[in-house]
Amino acid sequence: NAGVTQTPKFQVLKTGQSMTLQCAQDMNHNSMYWYRQDPGMGLRLIYYSASEGTTDKGEVPNGYNVSRLNKREFSLRLESAAPSQTSVYFCASSERDRADTQYFGPGTRLTVL
């Protein structure tokens, strides 16, 4: 089992460029999450998907879109990147959508110039 995988590991974008961060899990989990982590800020939830076919906003959704492609995959898209989106992005998954242990991927380090 690979657990939660994320691609790419590193990315540098110019302001205004777009990109999609990919996340996949092989644990047959129902729920998936996207977080960003900035120095001194802890983890902040961007979007989550409680189950296949559903998505909902978290604390900081502005500037992002998500797609729950199937049960395994949950992608995060930046349509027009801004320097404020420079961060480390983590994807996570959990078996259920209630107070359940979340397992994290290795992260994507994104720099927007």
Added chain:
Amino acid sequence: QKEVEQNSGPLSVPEGAIASLNCTYSDRGSQSFFWYRQYSGKSPELIMFIYSNGDKEDGRFTAQLNKASQYVSLLIRDSQPSDSATYLCAVNKGSNTGKLIFGQGTTLQVKP
């Protein structure tokens, strides 16, 4: 006021000592509480979760929850240099989802 607050540290303890990490939360309706450990440059990994008032022990780790005072703590006994990491407290507010609110994390340094 942040929903989940932790002292960012660093908290420095000598090897073999007890490290005590604290977390307070603002929503009285919060129902479940998690401690994650994060090594520098790595992703968070779950150490413990606790749902009920009182203590929960797992090896060298003890989580303590006091809902009346709205705090949760993590004790690490016999601290080792390998415990040096950032410890993240996370709270589920009891809504119908698994959304977690994280504190900013406490950096622990265990000195040999």
